[in-house]
Amino acid sequence: MLNDTILQKKVLREITSLGVHDCCSIFFRHKRQFAFPLHTHEELELNLVLGGAGIQRIIGDHIGHIGHAELVLVGPNLPHGWFTLDDREEDILEVTLQFRKELFTEGFLNTELLHAIRKLLDNAGRGILFTPDVAERVYEKLLALDKMSGFDSFIGLLSLLHELSVAKDTTLLSSVSFSREEIVSESRQLEQAFEYMNRHYGNPIALTAIAKVVHMSEASFSRFMKAQTGLTFTENLVELRLGHVARMLVTTQLTIAEIAYHCGFNNMANFNKLFKRHKGCTPKEYRSNYNRQMSGGN
CATH class of the missing domain: 1.10.10.60 (Homeodomain-like)
Incomplete structure (x- = not known):
């Protein structure tokens, strides 16, 4: 049997700022270095990185390098992180959206209307990479979502997830056997x-x-x-x-x-x-x- 305790001890467990009664939280950061260690958390995370070509990404057992526009949806408890391997002279924009899967009940996700979103959230357990054109479109939606509050923010999140759920040419990053995801x-x-x-x-x-x-x-x-x-x-x-x-x-x-x-x-x-x-x-x-x-x- 594999010693998953070793992985749990080595990977930082992040406590996010998302409150129990919050719909979602969103952060805009300008930076030149990605120094936060490999980590996990219970929330789903949509991470957008603009202007970070060459930065290293680790999602589960996937290790790769990103292009100019990077958009990844990371599922709960999946180890992930982005890392700069050189000194940068220009700022990188990182936008992070976090939300809980519990926001959407099983009965809600089982409706035919939300079938694609359910599949999206299930696949997030392996990390989903979207194309650069989707990343750039989603940036505008994230700007709009940041200005919303109350019920509007929930509708905005749902609209964003719908767009991601119908996106073409996505890539699942981590292998099923590493992520311990069941084949659905x-x-x-x-x-x-x-x-x-x-x-x-x-x-x-x-x-x-x-x-x-x-x-x-x-x-x-x-x-x-x-x-x-x-x-x-x-x-x-x-x-x-x-x-x-x-x-x-x-x-x-x-x-x-x-x-x-x-x-x-x-x-x-x-x-x-x-x-x-x-x-x-x-x-x-x-x-x-x-x-x-x-x-x-x-």
């Missing part, structure tokens, strides 16, 4: 397939076996998974295993080889190649980088 799908067969892979990821998983679990032929299951996820069975399995690898790199002291074998990778050369292709760095660099940001270093 309209297809019970897809959920069963991922449940099986999550239980047995450390062992060989044959296409034949998983096809039997969902009562399909191998060919039908292959087409089904590709249509549902955009990835092949093998690609999904690799992503899931790498998510478990990433979590173990930051929650255990096991060697990289031990972690790789534990997560179902039996060929170290192939494992290292896959990890670098998906994460953009070697496992050693990933562990070092993540641990450095958890301790607040740059």
Whole structure:
């Protein structure tokens, strides 16, 4: 079992200023450095960064660098942070909107009208990256929302979430297995397939076996998974295993080889190649980088 307590101790737990009776809180900050350590909090957070090209972002097990306009929705308790890696001469604008999922009751979100918003909030558990054009449009909405109060602020928030829920070309940043998010799908067969892979990821998983679990032929299951996820069975399995690898790199002291074998990778050369292709760095660099940001270093 992975030692999640290590992750919880290393990642700063932020106590936000959002009051119990508040709809949301919004902050506009001009800065040249991002020095706040990797952290989590119970609230959902929409973070907009303008003029910060090259800044490093960490969301769950995702590590990347941002462009000029960055907009990410982060779910509750998902480790996240932005970090400057060099000295800046020009100000960066950061706008942070925080709100609680409890603001929207289960019955409210279950209505057909809010189906897209429900899916948005569920996917936020992995971190959602929006395109630069959406980021720039949302900036205007955030300016307007900051001037609202009372019931108007709730309607403004709902309108903003609707725009995000219908946005195209979004990217889910953190892997399901790192974020410990359940696969929520309209297809019970897809959920069963991922449940099986999550239980047995450390062992060989044959296409034949998983096809039997969902009562399909191998060919039908292959087409089904590709249509549902955009990835092949093998690609999904690799992503899931790498998510478990990433979590173990930051929650255990096991060697990289031990972690790789534990997560179902039996060929170290192939494992290292896959990890670098998906994460953009070697496992050693990933562990070092993540641990450095958890301790607040740059």
